[in-house]
Amino acid sequence: MDNVLIIIPTYNEKNNIVRLINDLLEIKVNVLIVDDNSPDKTYDVVEKYFGNNEKVNILIREKKLGLGSAYRDGFKWGLDNGFEYLVEMDADFSHQVSDLKSLLAEINLKKIVLGSRYIKEGAVIGWSRRRALLSKYANKFSSFMTKSKINDMTSGFRIYSKYALEKIDYRNTVNNGYAFQIEMTVQAIKNSITITEVPITFVERESGKSKMNYRIIIEALMYLLIYRIKH
Numbered sequence: 001m002d003n004v005l006i007i008i009p010t011y012n013e014k015n016n017i018v019r020l021i022n023d024l025l026e027i028k029v030n031v032l033i034v035d036d037n038s039p040d041k042t043y044d045v046v047e048k049y050f051g052n053n054e055k056v057n058i059l060i061r062e063k064k065l066g067l068g069s070a071y072r073d074g075f076k077w078g079l080d081n082g083f084e085y086l087v088e089m090d091a092d093f094s095h096q097v098s099d100l101k102s103l104l105a106e107i108n109l110k111k112i113v114l115g116s117r118y119i120k121e122g123a124v125i126g127w128s129r130r131r132a133l134l135s136k137y138a139n140k141f142s143s144f145m146t147k148s149k150i151n152d153m154t155s156g157f158r159i160y161s162k163y164a165l166e167k168i169d170y171r172n173t174v175n176n177g178y179a180f181q182i183e184m185t186v187q188a189i190k191n192s193i194t195i196t197e198v199p200i201t202f203v204e205r206e207s208g209k210s211k212m213n214y215r216i217i218i219e220a221l222m223y224l225l226i227y228r229i230k231h
Contacts, residue, residue, distance in 0.1 A: 003084040004029045004104065007074035009067055012040045013091040018049050021056060023097045029104075030083070031056045034074045036064040067156075068173060068180030075170050079162060084109070087159045095157045099200040103159050106196050112164050112188055114150070115157035115200035122152070126204025138178070145224040146186050150195060153185045154178045157200055167191045179223040 006029050010017060017033070024031055035043040035058060043060045050056035059073060071088060078086045085107050089095050099115055106113045116122050118139055124132055135154070142153040158181075160168075168187040175183045188195055 001027070001029045001104070004087065005078040005081075005083040005085070006031045006087045006089050006100075007071060007078065008033050008089055008091050009070035009074070010035045010038060010042045010091045011064055012038045012042060014038070014040045014042045014045045016091050016093060017042055017045060020091060020093065021046070021050060025053070025055060027097065027101065029055075029087075032074055032077060033058040034061065034070040035059070036061050036070065066176030068176035071180065072170060072173065075160070075165055079165065084162050085159055086162070086165065088156055090156060094203050096201060096203065099157070099198075102200070103157070103198050106198055107159055107161070108194075109161050110163045111161060111194040111196060113159040114152065114185075114195055114197050115155050116152040116197040117155065117200060117202050118151040119197050119199050121199035123201045125201060142182050142224060146182070146189075148185065148189055150185055150189075151197060154181050156181055157202075164188060164193045167193055175219060175223055177219055179219045182223060
C-alpha cells in the first residue's frame, strides 16, 4: 500500500510506539510520526529503531501544539510527498490494526472512511460508565447541533482521500481535540463528500496518560455553539 500514509501524533509515547510501528509495517503501509518534542524523547526511540527504514518518517515539532495542528502538518507532509490516502490513528493501541484493515478495505478516491464506535458492531472497551456515557451523548449532541447523520463525529480513527482533504481545505481549520474532528466532519458534509462509517472497537490505552482534558471538551462545546448560532 505505497499510496497510504498512517499519521500518528505523539507526545510521551515511547512505551507504545515501537510495537505499533512494527504492527503497521506488517501490513505494508507508510508511517509518519508527528512528535511534539516529547519529554520522554519518543522521537529518539523512533529514530533509533526505524531511522534506516524508508517507510517510517518523523516530523519533530518545537513544542506541544495540539492534535489538530499535528494532523494539519501531517496532511501537508503526506500530500507534498504524493500520498493518496492519509490515515488518522492514535499511538496508544486504542485503535486496532485489525480495524485499520477494515477501514482500508473501504477506501475510495473521493470519500472519507470513518471508524465508528457508535454503529452496529462498534464498541468501546475499558471506559468507566461515566466516560462512556459522556462520549456517546457528546456525539449525539454534536450530530444534533450540526444537523449531521454521522454517528461518531469525534472519532479520531479515519481515512481521508487526497481529494477529500483538498476539497475540505483542511489548512484553514482552526480547532484541536474533539473540535478538530467535528470541524473536519462538518466541512466534509458541507462540501458533499461521502463519509462511510465502519464499525471499530475502541480500547482504552494500555500504557501512558490520556491526553483528553476539560479544555478539549470546552473547545468542542464552544465550536458547536458558535456553529449553531451561525447556521
